[in-house]
Amino acid sequence: MEVDGNDENQGFYMIEELDIPFEEEILRNPYTLKSWLRYIDHKSEQQLSQQIFVYERALKELPGSYKLWKQYLDLRREHVQELNPVRFEKEYLKVNNCFERALVLLHKMPRIWLDYCSFMMNQCRVTKTRRIFDRALKALPITQHPRIWELYLKFARSVGGETAIRLYRRYLKLEPDRVEEYIELLLSLNRYDEAAKRLAQTVNNDRFQSMFGKSNYQLWMELCDLICEHPHEIKSLKVEPIIRSGIRRFTDQVGRLWNSLANYWIKLGHFEKARDVFEEGISTVMTVRDFTQIFDTYAKAEETVIERKMEEAAERAEEGIDDPKADSELDLRLMRFEQLMDRRPFLVNDVLLRQNPNNVHEWEKRVALWKDNHTKVVETYTKAMRTIDPKKATGKFHVLWTNFAKFYEQGGDIENARTIFEKATHVDFKNVNDLAALWCEYAEMELRLENYNRALDVMGRATVPPRNPNVDFRDESLPVQLRVFKSIKLWSFYVDLEESIGTIESTRAVYDRILELKIANPQIIINYANFLEENKYYEESFKVYERGVELFNYPISFEIWNVYLTKFINRYGGLKLERARDLFEQALEKCPPKYAKPLYLMYGKLEEDYGLARHAMRIYDRATRSVSDEDRFEMFNFYIAKASANFGVTYTREIYERAIEVLPDKEAKDMSLKYAELERKLGEIDRARALYAHASQFCDPRTVPSFWQTWHDFEVKHGNEDTFKEMLRIKRSVQAQYNTEVNFISAQILATRQAQQSGQESGQVQGVPSNGSSVSEISVPGTSNAMQIAEQEAMQTKANLTSVSKSMTFVPSSTQVNKENVSSNPSNPDEITMDMDDDL
Helix, strand or coil: CCCCHHHHHHHHHHCCHHHHHHHHHHHHCCCCHHHHHHHHHHHHHCCHHHHHHHHHHHHHHCCCCHHHHHHHHHHHHHHHCCCCCCCCHHHHHHHHHHHHHHHHHCCCCHHHHHHHHHHHHCCCCHHHHHHHHHHHHHHCCHHHHHHHHHHHHHHHHHHCHHHHHHHHHHHHHHCHHHHHHHHHHHHHCCCHHHHHHHHHHHHHCCCCCCCCCCCHHHHHHHHHHHHHHCCCCCCCCCHHHHHHHHHHHCHHHHHHHHHHHHHHHHHCCCHHHHHHHHHHHHCCCCCHHHHHHHHHHHHHHHHHHHHHHHHHHHHHHHHCCCCHHHHHHHHHHHHHHHHHHHHHHHHHHHHHHHHCCCEHHHHHHHHHHHCCCHHHHHHHHHHHHHHCCHHHCECCHHHHHHHHHHHHHHCCCHHHHHHHHHHHCCCCCCCHHHHHHHHHHHHHHHHHCCCHHHHHHHHHHHCCCCCCCCCCCCCCCCCHHHCHHHCHHHHHHHHHHHHHHCCHHHHHHHHHHHHHHCCCCHHHHHHHHHHHHHCCCHHHHHHHHHHHHHHCCCCHHHHHHHHHHHHHHHHHCCCCHHHHHHHHHHHHHCCCHHHHHHHHHHHHHHHHHHCCHHHHHHHHHHHHHHCCHHHHHHHHHHHHHHHHHHHCHHHHHHHHHHHHHHCCHHHHHHHHHHHHHHHHHHCCHHHHHHHHHHHHHHCCCCCCHHHHHHHHHHHHHHCCHHHHHHHHHHHHHHHHHHHCCHHHHHHHHHHHHHHHHCCCCHHHCCCCCCCCCCHHHHCCCCHHHHHHHHHHHHHHHHHHHHHHHHHCCCCCCCCCCCHHHECCCCCCCCCECCCCCCCC
């Protein structure tokens, strides 16, 4: 119920007794909002008509109050929102009237407009609702329009049709970036032509930023899909130029775009046009992936058409209808499809050659595809020679020329084969060896034809030097024709050819020419010398070796010297001993230590076989000084063995002593043990003991227990209590000396902990006891304990340094065993008394 302001007195019957205080207050303060709000709050539990009566009176006094209008309108809307807008149209019209009255003064309030518009959207009044939205946009400032448009677009989508399209067009003038929503609307309304047009404009706008995060490529592909899927509806755009521009622009999606263009013509029913598009696509794409996409689609389309034609033919056969034209068309399509399948390897090869026209391997595959079609093979070879850039060729370009010539050779056309080789020799290949290999193939063809003189003539032409022979073989700026005469590959083939079918003089001339050009390698030197030797030119072969060692330095000349000296000794033996000695001295003069050992052994063998043993010993002695550190220990052993065999074991003492002095600690220890064993066998027990004492300084009891065990066994067999104690004292001193090194102590502690963690028993820790305790007892898990033990033993080391140094000296070779000092102790009849009482 709505109360009319002109008949206000008619509503006074609604005033109850409880309302009198509120009535009195509003009479006193009719323009106070709080008074009216208290009155309204009082009436909130009353009937709607009473609430409306109070609201209408309040708004009459305060027509510009937003708060009153908002509460009033919400009340009226809440009352009718559950009612059907058609059956209760009058009630809705009353609410509409209230909104209109409110907007007389509150037309700048967006909330009132939004409520009004949302209320109108529930009614079946499209035109009136649209006009109210338009009034709201006109009344409100531009800054408030987004709030209205959000609801307006929702209304447009709910209405659809031409209204929605026109509203979105208006909205895009305000927000052009929201064009994607408009396109989606057009697609939902099947307005494909305008959607494609808008999408094309969006794609062409470089400044456009998609609100959905789409890239320009994605928008472009959507456009292509749209225009290809709905070819009949697209009238305002030229589809083929658009897709072709995309093919040029997006090179990684060429296959898909060609297929889209072909599908466009297929859906329009233009099958021949689609076939032309497929053919153009497979003949222009640059990648195998794109080719595969187009070819598969092409084949599938042809199969589909053929299946349909075959079904029609079957139907005609059943009905007894004869249609020669349709049958011929079916035969034509079958022939096309079969030809397409046969062309696939060639088409793939075309794609790879378009990627890289300088790919020699693909050209060879192209030739192989033609098989026995000689005309096509020749055309392919000719096209390859014209197309390939020799400097950019991928693969062996000269092999392609060679195969071309062999093709003519196998066909019996020798003149054309020679013509091909002659043309190939003028090609500026990327590498000199390519041209050299081509000349060799040319000569081999003549050999296969048994034209030996022509083969020699070919190689002679290939090795002719230019006018300026002083060219750098590695100078890439010069053509390969000017540098090929220095190719060792070419000369090697030439000299092999001369050795096979030429004369000795011509072969020697070729070898001499190689040496003059200074392009010979060690193999050429050895081959030349062997050739002369086979033909009984021994001295000439030795001269070749000498020229070879002059051309090369070590380590290359080592192999030449090795062969030269072996050949010389085998030839002359001891007949030219002085000359052989001179050769060895010359070879050893600049020989690095790394390569000296074989030469010294050969030199010593020569002296042993044909010279004097004394000279051989002198050579071996030089060898121990000249060879590398890795070979010195082995050389000393060899020297000792030879000296012992030739002059007896006593002659080896000086060699042993010098070896112990110059060899590293580890090898000196091994040499000392061998020396001590020798002295023991000779009965020189004191000298052997002195050697053990000297070697003990290299052997830590923890890391080299085998040495101390050997000395222990020696003392048990040949010593007495004093010498055994002396050994133990030296052992403790050496162990204390190693214990003073912090790194060694840390390593011992780490090794002990690992041994304990692995489950070994403390009494089974490996190591030789130094003073009755095991290594595990000394190397306790703690750096402080280990350092204390090291300091204590270091103090003992200082007191024992003098005695240890004396016990580690050599006994001169002239010292004899003092037989008078032999003890007669009954407990040990072999006991020997040492002259070290003063040291103890």
